[in-house]
Amino acid sequence: MNVLKVAVLLIILLLLCSCSVDAQSVVKIDGRNQSATIPGLDYTIANYFHDFNDIHKWSNVATNDFIKQAYSLCSGDTSDSKTIEEMKNSYFEINQSTLDLAECNIDKIDQIDKDLVNIRVTRTWENGDTDQVSYAIIKVNDKWLIDQRF
Numbered sequence: 431m432n433v434l435k436v437a438v439l440l441i442i443l444l445l446l447c448s449c450s451v452d453a454q455s456v457v458k459i460d461g462r463n464q465s466a467t468i469p470g471l472d473y474t475i476a477n478y479f480h481d482f483n484d485i486h487k488w489s490n491v492a493t494n495d496f497i498k499q500a501y502s503l504c505s506g507d508t509s510d511s512k513t514i515e516e517m518k519n520s521y522f523e524i525n526q527s528t529l530d531l532a533e534c535n536i537d538k539i540d541q542i543d544k545d546l547v548n549i550r551v552t553r554t555w556e557n558g559d560t561d562q563v564s565y566a567i568i569k570v571n572d573k574w575l576i577d578q579r580f
Contacts, residue, residue, distance in 0.1 A: 468541060474567060474574040475536060475549065482531040485521045492576040493568065497521075499579065529555040537562070545569040 474491045481487035489497055494514050501517035502508050504524050538550040547567045554560045566578040
């Protein structure tokens with residue numbers, strides 16, 4: 431029975447790791463479809479980048495602080511006067527006219543300690559432009575959450 435559970439878990443992890451941003455592109459680690467070696471991290475990374483173009487979806491794998499940071503960077507509003515839901519709605523509306531993420535490659539995963547991981551990502555946008563950015567992912571109540579972009 432344990433072998434069956436492990437096999438099902440491995441299949442799920444492989445599917446999550448190869449989640450596509452759209453039908454044409456995939457989240458890759460070091461240029462290959464593979465999984466991270468830190469339990470649970472694949473789920474957060476795959477879901478965040480799979481749902482990158484919709485804050486209402488990716489916010490379930492992010493801290494409120496990250497949502498606030500994303501909203502502030504996107505809107506220029508640093509007043510902290512809106513609720514998280516208002517920030518998500520405003521962010522979603524603003525991003526309707528921005529480029530969609532076409533593909534991302536996780537270039538490097540650094541485990542800083544048992545509750546903190548930094549990842550470096552190369553993102554490719556729908557117009558073919560690329561950029562690199564790093565994210566901090568923290569463990570909160572046994573769940574990995576995107577916490578900061580730098």
